[in-house]
Amino acid sequence: MKNVILTPNPYRDKNFQTVRDAMSILKNAGIQPRLCLPFEVDRSYDLPRDLRFSRLDRELPNADLVICFGGDGTILHMAKTATRKGIPILGVNIGTMGFMAELESTELDKLAQLAAGNYTVDSRMMLDVTVQRERDIIFHDICLNDAVITKGAVARIVHLQVNCDGVEAMECGGDGVIVSTPTGSTAYSLSAGGPIVEPEAKNIIITPICAHDVGSRCIVASDKRVVTVQMVRNARRNAYVSVDGGKAFRLNMGDVVTVKKSNLETRLIRLKDRSFYDVVNAKFKNV
Numbered sequence: 001m002k003n004v005i006l007t008p009n010p011y012r013d014k015n016f017q018t019v020r021d022a023m024s025i026l027k028n029a030g031i032q033p034r035l036c037l038p039f040e041v042d043r044s045y046d047l048p049r050d051l052r053f054s055r056l057d058r059e060l061p062n063a064d065l066v067i068c069f070g071g072d073g074t075i076l077h078m079a080k081t082a083t084r085k086g087i088p089i090l091g092v093n094i095g096t097m098g099f100m101a102e103l104e105s106t107e108l109d110k111l112a113q114l115a116a117g118n119y120t121v122d123s124r125m126m127l128d129v130t131v132q133r134e135r136d137i138i139f140h141d142i143c144l145n146d147a148v149i150t151k152g153a154v155a156r157i158v159h160l161q162v163n164c165d166g167v168e169a170m171e172c173g174g175d176g177v178i179v180s181t182p183t184g185s186t187a188y189s190l191s192a193g194g195p196i197v198e199p200e201a202k203n204i205i206i207t208p209i210c211a212h213d214v215g216s217r218c219i220v221a222s223d224k225r226v227v228t229v230q231m232v233r234n235a236r237r238n239a240y241v242s243v244d245g246g247k248a249f250r251l252n253m254g255d256v257v258t259v260k261k262s263n264l265e266t267r268l269i270r271l272k273d274r275s276f277y278d279v280v281n282a283k284f285k286n287v
Helices: 014-028 056-062 072-084 105-116 276-284
Strands: 004-008 065-070 089-093 120-133 136-143 146-151 158-164 167-174 176-180 203-209 219-222 227-231 239-243 249-251 256-270
Touching (some): 004 014, 004 056, 014 105, 056 072, 072 089, 072 136, 072 256, 089 105, 120 146, 120 239, 136 239, 146 158, 146 256, 158 219, 167 203, 167 219, 176 227, 203 256
Parallel strands (some): 004 065, 065 089, 089 256
Antiparallel strands (some): 120 136, 146 176, 146 239, 158 167, 176 203, 203 219, 239 249
């Protein structure tokens, strides 16, 4: 690990103190890190003058690792960017839950293990999400957690039909449906009543959100399935699709949302020898 990029969330890492401490530890271990912002910040935000920031798009092509400082949202954002370049990521939690983060901000000393090669790599399944309108693909993205098809802000239900490999799996009226990876099973899907699924499992989890009929239940499907979601009835209303909590994309009647296993996988660096169940117990113990 020679070329390491540090991407702190400036709205969570106050005065960049956590990333400053991480830089010091890495430099003492013989690694010269590059500092990049994970996203554009508001122009009114003043960056510290004593820190030198590089452009992420310039540093990524030669990077061996991206260390992401923030909550799960920051890690999800960077996961897409890094995965498309084939670069593994390591999360440092300075958010709330931080379920995907490997380290807490109090465990930065473990970063020195990177220089000695004392780490392992986990591969996490991702989903490929498209929206087809008539013959055209009008939306495409990948996600590590989930794709959420939901109603708008108006307090009305949306009727959705979910197919697996072209066969109807469920039709539900409610707030929407979540299609998630095993990694995403502990996020929104869990809050909506879905199961906890080990990240190493190869599944697609389909979870209705506040379904209005008692027959709508969560489905754990094979990763080989192609899941499609369409609005039925309610022709005058709209639904929206959001991928990994990103900006909502408006759906029209007749649009088809297709979700399937992506050819890409997110690689997460592990520095600690712990079970998935250790993480679950630690994160949810005080919730």
